[in-house]
Amino acid sequence: MKKKLITAIDVGTTKVCTIIADVTDPATTRVIGVGITPSKGLHKGLVVNINEAREAIQASVRKAEILCNHKVESAYVGVTGRNVSSLNNRGVISINRDDRLVRPDDLRRVLTTAQAIAVPSDRRLLHVIPRNYAVDGQVGVKNPIGMHGFRLDVETHVITAAATSVQNLVKCVRSCGIEIEDLVLEPLASSEAVLTNEEKQVGVALADIGGGTTDIAVFRDGSIWHSAVIPVAGYQLTRDIALGLGVPFDVAEEMKKKYGSVMPVYEGQSKENEGISHDSHGASYQDLSDILKARVEEILKLIVLEMPNSSWESLVPAGLVLTGGSSNISGLSVLAHDTLHVPVHIGVPGPSLTGIADNLKDPCYATAVGLLLWGNNHLPAQNWQSNEFGDTFKKLGTHIKKFFT
Ligand SMILES: Nc1ncnc2c1ncn2[C@@H]1O[C@H](COP(=O)(O)OP(=O)(O)OP(=O)(O)O)[C@@H](O)[C@H]1O
Ligand SMILES: [Mg+2]
CATH class of the missing domain: 3.30.420.40 (ATPase, nucleotide binding domain)
Structure with a gap:
């Protein structure tokens, strides 16, 4: 092979x-x-x-x-x-050949019409992803090739970047x-x-919380529904610790990775007042956790604000999958579940x-x-x-x- x-x-x-x-x-x-x-x-x-x-x-x-x-x-x-942005768009063509059979060429044609939004010269088209087709008004068709019809519609997710x-x-x-x-x-x-195909089918949201950005994608009926990028992530968490505890950035970064936790309740209650130290800088677990928690809660709110509508929970019955380096913060999935009231788990690739x-x-x-x-x-x-x-x-x-x- x-x-x-x-x-x-x-x-x-x-x-x-x-x-x-x-x-x-x-x-x-x-x-x-x-x-x-x-x-x-x-x-x-x-x-x-x-x-x-x-x-x-x-x-x-x-x-x-x-x-x-x-x-x-x-x-x-x-x-x-x-400066990445996305929108959902539609396209339609008629099938004029005698046999009315949908062929790969027709998919190309209908996708061409679906991206007929003017992409300004300062933007670059990244993706035109077909979400759903309809043949003669019959909606929800995933692969129309080989079907017969007069009219082919497509719904697409179009993503552009600066x-x-x-x-x-x-x-x-x-x-x-x-x-x-x-x-x-x-x-x-x-x-x-x-994400699994089942999650994408049922409806699921993904947030990749990295160092500089939190990248979001929402899937529904097996296809991408919404995508967005928020410029807040792990870097801000470390900066908050540096400012809040008065320690250098690299010390804050080490403290975050080694001791950082947003557990709603401490496992060992004695930890609360226990001290942590790194490179001769000291702090308490509680202070570190409070600082992290405030910013993580803000990031979770920003994720929800990016959701396509106010009843987003019903759009994503499979809940929220968190990934990216910052999803390693201990207690994150529990805090996210308690805050957002949807199933949450950490996605490991x-x-x-x-x-x-x-x-x-x-x-x-x-x-x-x-x-x-x-x-x-x-x-x-x-x-x-x-x-x-x-x-x-x-x-x-x-x-x-x-x-x-
Ligand atoms: N155990 C941990 N606890 C808390 N934060 C962590 C942990 N491990 C890694 N991080 C954070 O994860 C971030 C890096 O994540 P990742 O590697 O996904 O980002 P990136 O892909 O480089 O950046 P981006 O995708 O935002 O451009 C850093 O801010 C780092 O501090
Ligand atoms: Mg990344």
Whole structure:
């Protein structure tokens, strides 16, 4: 069976993570190289210093390449930042051929009409994702190819980003000698790694709380319903601790990771007044926890404000899945459940990966692992032995954008 190498690069605000995998079929992703380096030149998910960011990407890619002795030529790269925006749109075409049979070409045509919103020159189209089709008014069709009808409607989720910020990221990656296979919105990537198809079908919200941004995606009926990026995450938690306890930023960061907890009730009551110390700086558990809790509650409120409507709980019966490095804060899922009154769990990526994937089973790698899975799921059909209609259908959403850009 044909083997193909896929590379994912997650250029995060705190770390750059490169994963190289070989895939022999859509279900098998074997990790052969991993390179993780601290990030530089990024702020709130956006490149602010091209040279620094390029160096960090280069270092991360080299590490992964050395492990597997392969040169990375192209990669799937994540995009985030406050200037990403999304909307739901519709398109319609008539099927004029005599047999009235819906073909792949018709899907391309209807998706073209669905993105007929004017994308201003300062924006770049990232995704036009088909959510649902209707054939002659029969709604809820997931794959209309092969059906007969006069009229084909599509509902799509359209995601755009500021052209300049995308260009800066692309420039950094290309200057490392790496072509972009696809640019993927980070919450979409993370959702590939930590959400199940059942959750997406029932209705679920995902929040990837990273270092610089909290990336949100809402799924319903198996398709993306809403996506958003909030520029508040782990960095603000550390800054609050630094300011609140009067300690340097790096000490605050260590304290947060080592002792940070938002447990509503302390397990050992004696802990409340117990002291913690790092690098000759001291504080109490209670103070640290109070500071963290206030900011985490604010982030949870911001997540709810991003939900598509006020009765969002009924939209997502499967609840909220939290991931990203900041979801490691102890007690987070309990606090989120108590505050939001929906089921909450922490999404850990990597159960389906084989190879040297053990270190990737941490929420902070949800985006990188998701980019890899996205890459595998959206490979051009000719790379696989089977070339079914279903494959073609799945890939249209991403490849259509190349046509437009
Ligand atoms: N155990 C822990 N407790 C609390 N916070 C943690 C823990 N481990 C990691 N973090 C925080 O997670 C954040 C990094 O998460 P992640 O790696 O997902 O971010 P990123 O992808 O680099 O950034 P972004 O996606 O926002 O651009 C940092 O702010 C870090 O302090
Ligand atoms: Mg991230």
